[in-house]
Amino acid sequence: MTNRKINELSDSEQLMYCTIRIESEDILGNVSTGTGFYFQFDINDKDIPVIITNKHVIKGGIYGNLVIKLRSSDSQYIIDGQERFRIGKFEESWIMHPDPEVDLCCLLIGPIINEMKKQGKHLFYKTFYEDSIITKTERDDLTAIEDITMIGYPNGLWDEVNNHPIMRHGKTATHPAYNYNGKEEFLIDVACYHGSSGSPVVLFNQGVYLNRKGEFIAGTRLKLLGVLYAGPQVINTGEIKIATIETRQEAISITRSMMNLGIIIKSEKVLDLKTLVDAFINKH
16 A cells, blocks of 8 residues: 555554654664654643653663654655654753653654755654543543553564554553552553553544443544553563563573563653653753
């Protein structure tokens, strides 16, 4: 399928374009991959687009590549293939969440959009908005077991020809309205491999779904529930350890296996970055 019309994308197809593959290169030339997703803040009545990911995805990055998608100049068609936008001083370019225990950061992409325009190219993406984030009332109305979709690049896998991510389906493993172990997090039942760090986790239902009262609701429900950052691992001694989702594969002497669980930062924490983005814009 070539030259897909933008206005013909279904809801699920739009999710194919909400993420971006991040390639981070350290001082030794080692390249790791992770997932970012597009988000738009409303700051002083201005739309401020950013990319959200985990801090550990870009940690130690001297250079970085963002694998982007392009659109036609008239905004009608998605252009096939991919293009890498290279950034120097990569880690320094990101705005970090102020809490060291919250593994989130963001990158302003306005300068990237402007630079692409100078080259006669036009960035294409679908973004999450502030009202995409599930509200407290909506979260409280969820049941303990909900269908979720996670979009990203597990094990670095992707559709390289079309520059599409891998979309995976699973369930919530703890109630998303509760704070898992007292932190603004919850668990999902999906195998979470390296490269998935920074993946958005969405509540996505089409057709008919049930609310917590057991009532059938007709329509589409699409809400940003959170961001993957870590998962429990079992090491060969039988000990269970919580570890961030690695961004590259390494030869290690200790056998670790994932438990097919992921730890998700609640999407509300993304809004904590808004004030920092506003301050950064005013400073620059």
